[in-house]
Amino acid sequence: MRETTEVKHYRKRKLLPVVEYYDEIRRMGCFTLQDFSRMVGERSMVAYMINEYQRNGYIERIHRNLYTAMDIETGRPMLSRYQIGSRLFPDAYVSHYSAFEVWGYAPRLLDEVYVAAETRFTDFRYNGIFYRRVNPKAESDKERVSGCLVTSLEQTVVDSINNFEKIVGLEAVVECIMRLPKLDVDRLLQCLEKYGNGYLYQKCGYVMEQLQEYVDLPERFYRECREHCASTVRYMIKEAEGLVYHKGWGIYAPVLIGNRDERVDA
Structure with missing residues (x-):
């Protein structure tokens, strides 16, 4: 079966350096597959390039459809x-x-x-x-x-x-x-x-x-x-011991610090 132009182009692009978009990925910090697809411009390349970037430690998958750029020197995410x-x-x-x-x-x-x-x-x-x-x-x-x-x-x-x-x-x-x-x-x-x-x-x-x-x-x-x-009247912490009634607020609550006036022990 004759190869399509798209497949030939795909195989040709596989020879390009995988770091081609790394600076842009670092700038984004986090990105989705949709973000990456818009950056690359070719849907046929997205899956391959995502796998290559992950394999080489340039990106990591965070959760579902979200990825983060990695610092290749430290091996840690670029973002906090x-x-x-x-x-x-x-x-x-x-x-x-x-x-x-x-x-x-x-x-x-x-x-x-x-x-x-x-x-x-x-x-x-x-x-x-x-x-x-x-x-x-x-x-x-x-x-x-x-x-x-x-x-x-x-x-x-x-x-x-x-x-x-x-x-x-x-x-x-x-x-x-x-x-x-x-x-x-x-x-x-x-x-x-x-x-x-x-x-x-x-x-x-x-x-x-x-x-x-x-x-x-x-x-x-x-x-x-x-x-x-x-x-x-409310209890600030349910089923807790040592609560004190503060009539100024109509609440049973633990004594914190500061002003302790207007309280009546429960």
């Missing part, structure tokens, strides 16, 4: 764990404790990255890091830091207090908040308003008041939180 996390999907961004890490205010680094995305994916491990999906918040306050999309400090505080039991626990969140620079109170209140959750106002008001000597928030923040607090 956070940059990878924020590029898993077009709508992805780094959040919760991982956002504190990106901003540089986490006391320790975890071997996992919390990725908020509407696109659903199964948690997976790549290069020793576990990438975990969390539900995104509509109109989440985000910024671009160190080459990745990440929640603002104010959004990170609110998200982390809201989900501390599902993420790293209250103690770890408190450690991060104690290290933060002065927060923008208006952005903080806007983040709370987007949730529209009375219980979250209770939790945030209580936690930040306990840490007032560190966060130095104006009284209007606490006043606003109290105006939106849920009317029911």
Whole structure:
């Protein structure tokens, strides 16, 4: 059977240096097969070249249809764990404790990255890091830091207090908040308003008041939180021992640090 022109051209291209597109791949950092196909311009070459780049250590597959450029000298990905996390999907961004890490205010680094995305994916491990999906918040306050999309400090505080039991626990969140620079109170209140959750106002008001000597928030923040607090008494940590009732917030919670007035032992 006579060879087609396409197959002849394919075999001819196989003789070209495999590093032909490496600089462009390094510039992209992460890419999909569609990205690579647009760069190469020939669909017939994509599968072959991807296999060759992987075989030679120029790229690695991260997850499904996502690849990362590799540093051929160190053998490690060109992008950080956070940059990878924020590029898993077009709508992805780094959040919760991982956002504190990106901003540089986490006391320790975890071997996992919390990725908020509407696109659903199964948690997976790549290069020793576990990438975990969390539900995104509509109109989440985000910024671009160190080459990745990440929640603002104010959004990170609110998200982390809201989900501390599902993420790293209250103690770890408190450690991060104690290290933060002065927060923008208006952005903080806007983040709370987007949730529209009375219980979250209770939790945030209580936690930040306990840490007032560190966060130095104006009284209007606490006043606003109290105006939106849920009317029911809540337990901040379910089935935990040693909780104390804080009547100013109508909440049973662990004693943190800072102001310990207006409390009644449970």
